[in-house]
Amino acid sequence: MDLEKFKVHGEPLIYGAMISIALATIGILVGLTYFKKWGYLWREWLTTVDHKKIGIMYILAALLMLFRGGVDALMMRLQTAAPEMKFLDAQHYNEVFTTHGLIMILFMAMPFIIGLMNVIIPLQIGARDVAFPRLNAVSFWLFFMGAMLLNISFVVGGSPDAGWSAYFPLASIEFSPTVGNNYYSLALQISGIGTLITGVNFIVTILKMRAPGMTLMKMPMFTWSVLITNIIIVFAFPVLTVALALMMFDRLFGSQFFTMANGGMDMLWANLFWVWGHPEVYIVILPAFGIYSEIIATFSKKNLYGYKSMVFSMVIISLLSFLVWAHHFYTMGQGVMVNSFFSITTMAIAVPTGVKIFNWLFTLRKGRITFTTPMLYTLAFIPIFTIGGVTGVMLAMASADYQYHNTMFLVAHFHYVLIPGAVFAVIAGFHYWFPKVFGFRLNERLGKHAFWWIIISFNVTFFPMFFLGLMGMTRRMYTYSEETGFGPLNMLSFVGALGLAIGFVILVYNIYWSTRYMPRDTTGDPWDARTLEWATPSPIPAYNFAIVPKVKSLDPFWESKQKNVPLYEDKITKIHLPNNTGKPFILGVIFFFLGFFLVFSMWIPAVVAGIGVLIMLGAMSFDRDEGFYVSAKEVEATEKKLRGETV
Amino acid sequence: MKKKGPLYALFLSLILLLPGCSSLTVLNPKGPAARTLSDTIILSIITMAFVLAVVYILYIFVLVKYRAKKSNEGYIPEHEEGNKLLEAIWIIIPIIIVAFLSVVTVKSTHAVENVADEYKDQKPLVIYASSSNWKWHFSYPEEGIETVNYVNIPVHRAVEFRLYSFGTITSFWVPQLAGQKYAMSDMLTTLHLSADTVGSFIGKNSNFSGKGFAHMEFETLVMTDQEYTDWVNEVKETAPELTEDEFKGLLAAEHLGRKTYSSTHLTFSPPPGDHGDHMSGHGSEDQMENGNPEHIDNKDIHPSPEPSSQTEFDGEPHPEVEQPLPSSDVEEHTHESN
Numbered sequence: 001m002d003l004e005k006f007k008v009h010g011e012p013l014i015y016g017a018m019i020s021i022a023l024a025t026i027g028i029l030v031g032l033t034y035f036k037k038w039g040y041l042w043r044e045w046l047t048t049v050d051h052k053k054i055g056i057m058y059i060l061a062a063l064l065m066l067f068r069g070g071v072d073a074l075m076m077r078l079q080t081a082a083p084e085m086k087f088l089d090a091q092h093y094n095e096v097f098t099t100h101g102l103i104m105i106l107f108m109a110m111p112f113i114i115g116l117m118n119v120i121i122p123l124q125i126g127a128r129d130v131a132f133p134r135l136n137a138v139s140f141w142l143f144f145m146g147a148m149l150l151n152i153s154f155v156v157g158g159s160p161d162a163g164w165s166a167y168f169p170l171a172s173i174e175f176s177p178t179v180g181n182n183y184y185s186l187a188l189q190i191s192g193i194g195t196l197i198t199g200v201n202f203i204v205t206i207l208k209m210r211a212p213g214m215t216l217m218k219m220p221m222f223t224w225s226v227l228i229t230n231i232i233i234v235f236a237f238p239v240l241t242v243a244l245a246l247m248m249f250d251r252l253f254g255s256q257f258f259t260m261a262n263g264g265m266d267m268l269w270a271n272l273f274w275v276w277g278h279p280e281v282y283i284v285i286l287p288a289f290g291i292y293s294e295i296i297a298t299f300s301k302k303n304l305y306g307y308k309s310m311v312f313s314m315v316i317i318s319l320l321s322f323l324v325w326a327h328h329f330y331t332m333g334q335g336v337m338v339n340s341f342f343s344i345t346t347m348a349i350a351v352p353t354g355v356k357i358f359n360w361l362f363t364l365r366k367g368r369i370t371f372t373t374p375m376l377y378t379l380a381f382i383p384i385f386t387i388g389g390v391t392g393v394m395l396a397m398a399s400a401d402y403q404y405h406n407t408m409f410l411v412a413h414f415h416y417v418l419i420p421g422a423v424f425a426v427i428a429g430f431h432y433w434f435p436k437v438f439g440f441r442l443n444e445r446l447g448k449h450a451f452w453w454i455i456i457s458f459n460v461t462f463f464p465m466f467f468l469g470l471m472g473m474t475r476r477m478y479t480y481s482e483e484t485g486f487g488p489l490n491m492l493s494f495v496g497a498l499g500l501a502i503g504f505v506i507l508v509y510n511i512y513w514s515t516r517y518m519p520r521d522t523t524g525d526p527w528d529a530r531t532l533e534w535a536t537p538s539p540i541p542a543y544n545f546a547i548v549p550k551v552k553s554l555d556p557f558w559e560s561k562q563k564n565v566p567l568y569e570d571k572i573t574k575i576h577l578p579n580n581t582g583k584p585f586i587l588g589v590i591f592f593f594l595g596f597f598l599v600f601s602m603w604i605p606a607v608v609a610g611i612g613v614l615i616m617l618g619a620m621s622f623d624r625d626e627g628f629y630v631s632a633k634e635v636e637a638t639e640k641k642l643r644g645e646t647v
Numbered sequence: 648m649k650k651k652g653p654l655y656a657l658f659l660s661l662i663l664l665l666p667g668c669s670s671l672t673v674l675n676p677k678g679p680a681a682r683t684l685s686d687t688i689i690l691s692i693i694t695m696a697f698v699l700a701v702v703y704i705l706y707i708f709v710l711v712k713y714r715a716k717k718s719n720e721g722y723i724p725e726h727e728e729g730n731k732l733l734e735a736i737w738i739i740i741p742i743i744i745v746a747f748l749s750v751v752t753v754k755s756t757h758a759v760e761n762v763a764d765e766y767k768d769q770k771p772l773v774i775y776a777s778s779s780n781w782k783w784h785f786s787y788p789e790e791g792i793e794t795v796n797y798v799n800i801p802v803h804r805a806v807e808f809r810l811y812s813f814g815t816i817t818s819f820w821v822p823q824l825a826g827q828k829y830a831m832s833d834m835l836t837t838l839h840l841s842a843d844t845v846g847s848f849i850g851k852n853s854n855f856s857g858k859g860f861a862h863m864e865f866e867t868l869v870m871t872d873q874e875y876t877d878w879v880n881e882v883k884e885t886a887p888e889l890t891e892d893e894f895k896g897l898l899a900a901e902h903l904g905r906k907t908y909s910s911t912h913l914t915f916s917p918p919p920g921d922h923g924d925h926m927s928g929h930g931s932e933d934q935m936e937n938g939n940p941e942h943i944d945n946k947d948i949h950p951s952p953e954p955s956s957q958t959e960f961d962g963e964p965h966p967e968v969e970q971p972l973p974s975s976d977v978e979e980h981t982h983e984s985n
Contacts, residue, residue, distance in 0.1 A: 090858045090859070090860075090861065091858055094855075094857070094858065161857075162855075162857075163855050167815075167816055167854075167855075168816075169814065169815055169816070169832065170815040170816065170855070170856060170857055175814065175815055175857060176857075260814075260832040260833060264833075265833060266816055266831060266832065266833065267816075267831065267833075300713070300724065301723065301724050302724045302726075302727065303726055303727065303728075305727055305728075305729050306728075306729035306730075306734050307728070307729065308729065309729065309734050309738075329829070331818055331826070331827050331828050331829050332828075332829050332831075332836070333810075333828055333829060333834070333836030333837065335760070336753070336756050336757045336760050339756055340749075340752065340753045340756060343749065343752045343753070343756075344745075344749045344752075347745045347748055347749060347752075348745060350741060350745060351738060351741045351742055351745060354698075354737060354738075354741045355734065355737055355738055355741075357702060358705075358733075358734075358737040359729070359734075361702070361705050361706060361709055362727075362729075362730075362733070364709045364710070364713060365709050365713060366713060366724055366725070366727065367713050367724045368713065368714075368715045368719055368722050368723075368724055369710065369713050369714045369715055370714075370715045371714070371715075379710065382702070382706055383702070383703060383706060386698075386699060386702050386703075387699070390695035390698055390699055391695070393691070393695060393745075393748065394688065394691045394692070394695060396752075397687060397691060397748060397751070397752040397755075398752055398756045399683070399684055399687050399752055399755035399756040399758075399759055399826065400684060400687045400688045400691060400752075400755075401826075402684060402759065402825070402826020402827055402828070403673045403681075403684050403685075403688065403822065403826045403827070404673075405818065405826075405827055405853065406818060406827070406853040406854055406855070407853065467671065469673075470671040470672070470673045470674060471670055471671055471672050471673075472672040472673060472822045472849070472851075474820075474851065474852075474853040475855070476855040476860065477860065477861040478860075478861050479861050480861065485670055
């Protein structure tokens with residue numbers, strides 16, 4: 001009887017997925033054994049506390065999830081490509097769009113950004129590491145195990161099916177009796193704790209570990225955006241933690257916070273969810289603004305126009321992001337006063353966002369613009385994101401939203417915001433910083449091919465949805481009839497989705513091709529860039545900077561190149577580094593099992609795993625790590641080898 | 648610069664592909680509420696087109712003029728801090744635009760949350776619309792009739808829908824007549840609409856509510872006054888009565904076709920309190936959130952069968968509450984008024 005709960009019934013697609021997951025797992029295990037890579041994997045990756053390697057693992061996981069979420073998206077577009085399609089049934093479609101949303105926001109966009117900030121932030125502020133390297137590993141493994149827990153739901157027990165916003169009472173045990181939403185509450189909880197820890201870690205890193213001379217107003221824009229993002233994380237994620245805990249009590253232990261009877265309030269969930277969920281949108285978009293700022297400055301050979309107003313506008317956006325959550329349910333009947341308040345605060349966000357757009361345009365003005373792949377994504381972002389922005393203002397008008405709410409117009413809007421605002425940004429950042437991390441550029445020709453496929457297909461996919469919304473098509477409909485007239489535009493949208501898939505495949509092929517054939521870069525500065533991370537050799541040695549740089553201006557590396565001001569004034573001395581540790585990984589694995597047992601209400605193993613978590617936490621708190629020193633001689637040798645010259 | 652070429656060609660062809668504006672249901676309103684919303688949307692599109700135009704012109708100009716080319720090789724751009732005047736301009740103009748749209752928003756929201764001006768002098772026809780699983784129940788307390796999955800209303804008449812749900816949150820939406828509003832299990836929401844022409848308009852639930860969501864549609868048939876009266880009389884004479892058992896059967900069913908009854912479920916399964924009651928439970932009786940005095944007046948005009956005025960439901964209901972929440976398993980409670 002118990003076994004019955006694990007089974008996912010029905011479709012050949014799911015059986016196909018099960019078989020391919022099993023085959024891939026066996027393949028990886030056999031491969032690791034055959035090539036004798038277990039030790040390498042454990043020593044270099046699973047136990048690492050190096051922020052760069054943790055960043056790379058975040059990005060790898062995010063790329064994987066991008067493809068998982070992308071396949072979900074393709075299945076949805078195929079299912080709605082024509083009226084009365086029979087590709088997916090209602091239940092399967094509901095699971096697919098729910099996991100698509102969850103994965104793309106929480107397990108693709110966020111980790112990709114956290115990955116980039118892990119790799120780049122310490123370098124950009126001239127630091128040797130993050131403030132708490134071991135905690136950083138804990139963050140990663142909690143995120144990763146949360147993501148894996150959500151992913152196995154597809155084949156073990158069933159995925160969440162109440163939408164990524166999981167509104168109650170639909171997500172309650174009464175209306176969603178499968179274990180799907182148990183997975184939701186636990187997978188998000190585990191990875192959410194990881195994110196919260198990241199938030200604390202990076203606030204401390206940025207505030208306490210900047211190179212001497214780097215005042216707050218001399219920080220690069222990406223660092224600023226990450227600082228603000230992490231402050232938002234620290235304020236927003238505890239709300240999610242509480243909401244998910246209440247959800248878990250409702251679903252597993254019979255409490256009634258969000259039910260229809262005994263005093264539960266369904267809209268309380270909606271409020272809690274969006275108090276976290278709206279700032280979450282800015283958590284994925286603000287770092288993008290930082291990435292774009294770096295890239296625009298680099299490839300127009302100019303400093304950022306209006307630096308101060310850029311910083312100020314981000315602070316304003318972060319404050320406003322907490323004051324707009326009720327615009328997600330204008331139609332709740334909360335009255336004219338409340339709706340008007342949230343309308344105005346929502347529209348107000350357009351002002352600081354506009355400031356940023358114009359500052360970017362004026363950074364380009366009088367510059368010398370080169371169209372590299374990262375710059376192309378950045379330039380494409382401006383017109384496309386502006387469409388997303390203005391439709392956002394249209395949606396912000398409470399009255400008009402009575403007609404857009406829950407329609408495809410909304411779907412079009414947030415894809416027009418999130419894809420240029422987060423996905424293009426991480427791709428741009430990926431292309432831009434790739435040579436820093438790996439020591440060679442990605443191929444430009446392939447990069448541009450992928451770019452054009454992605455940009456054009458993106459518009460073909462999502463622009464028709466604005467019209468579908470105005471035609472009255474609601475989101476999350478798994479099927480519709482011929483008479484509705486939704487067919488042709490949905491078909492167009494499906495064609496666009498195929499194009500997007502081709503674009504992403506070219507992007508990945510580019511990584512493979514470039515790894516094999518692209519010439520290695522020994523300068524460490526292939527783009528002639530401006531900020532400190534480019535002052536290190538590529539690939540970056542474990543200690544980042546042989547000598548901690550002295551910062552005298554914004555864009556210190558550019559200054560030092562232009563005016564021959566030395567960045568490094570001290571001599572090379574021995575460098576202290578932390579030891580690797582396997583505890584964060586083990587903690588993550590135990591958390592995974594704890595989550596899994598709770599999902600299936602297996603109480604005894606859950607209690608055992610819970611005790612395991614406590615033991616690991618205890619072991620980590622009493623752990624004394626003295627770290628180790630890299631001798632000055634060794635540092636010098638490494639530097640010489642990486643630069644291919646004398647230091 | 649070939650960058651924008653394909654994009655524009657694409658947008659243009661998309662717009663041409665559209666089978667005319669009439670298929671854009673939302674911009675083809677048939678009543679004052681939907682017309683207000685349609686006007687608001689078109690106004691915002693025009694305003695935003697202006698913003699887009701400014702950004703796009705500047706964007707194309709900058710990219711064409713300052714791209715790297717042979718003639719500016721070796722050019723090293725100057726350091727440029729920013730410009731207070733320019734930055735002030737792109738702060739102040741957006742603020743003006745936002746202020747303008749805010750005024751439009753507040754006015755139009757107020758307009759559609761109340762009876763339309765043209766129909767102000769009428770007493771609205773009250774219809775309770777409730778959802779269960781993937782169907783809609785429409786109760787006409789004044790006429791004492793109830794329908795499932797279709798609703799008939801007279802033309803040129805203010806109609807006040809009172810929305811609630813016997814299950815998940817749903818959103819009641821007849822795009823050509825009015826914007827949508829949530830129907831929830833623990834409070835009553837109000838939606839005003841009226842139709843200017845006779846005809847059949849599609850209505851639907853637009854808030855995802857589970858497996859059968861995609862099929863949760865109903866027909867809104869707008870009739871002349873005479874046709875409406877005839878229909879009501881015919882229903883009263885020919886349709887069966889809605890008993891509590893029958894209603895429980897309806898609630899339990901997943902999908903249903905159309906049904907018609909000569910009595911309503913409001914007498915034995917009353918709706919939850921409305922949002923006003925909700926607020927007053929917390930001691931702010933004089934400041935009703937809904938701000939619609941007619942809605943409150945109406946309760947006195949129609950005391951029977953008018954369960955909502957007797958409902959004691961408030962923000963902190965407890966098991967002893969006299970009027971239970973509408974839910975399929977409520978059996979022993981009956982309405983005690985009258």
